Amino acid sequence: ETGVTQSPTHLIKTRGQQVTLRCSSQSGHNTVSWYQQALGQGPQFIFQYYREEENGRGNFPPRFSGLQFPNYSSELNVNALELDDSALYLCASSLDASNYEQYFGPGTRLTVT
């Protein structure tokens, strides 16, 4: 059984650009959640996907969007990047939307200059 993986590990973007971050869920997990962790802060919930449908959203603007694919891998897309988007982005998968365990990936460190 493989764990949660994320790619890329690090990337640097310029303000105004768009970025796509990827997450592969743990085998058999159909629910994925994305979190943003700014430096020195706790992770903040962005949104959750369950069986390819958005299943809840935190207080983030529409330029943060996501996709979940039939194989339950997932993408986080951020348009019109701002400096404040610089953060560690974590995805977490769970067996289903009601299962209490979430398994976190290693994260993607995004720097916006």
Next chain:
Amino acid sequence: ELKVEQNPLFLSMQEGKNYTIYCNYSTTSDRLYWYRQDPGKSLESLFVLLSNGAVKQEGRLMASLDTKARLSTLHITAAVHDLSATYFCAVANTGNQFYFGTGTSLTVIP
């Protein structure tokens, strides 16, 4: 939106001492999580507390949950340097979406 507060934010302890980190949350939940995070790393799950009065212990760490008071504690016994890290509590809402505290940065001094 569910609010989660931790205190203290920073904690400097001498080796061998005991201390407690507190986690308060704003709305009813019966699921409370504690995580450890080392610099530049992801979150490592420490404890999952699923009911009122739940207590779990692992090594020098013990976590408890009081759902009526909306309070969880993480107690550190006889701290050692290896425990230096940032500790987060998180509460899950009914949609299984996690809300994290601001974290407690723990430094254990020899």
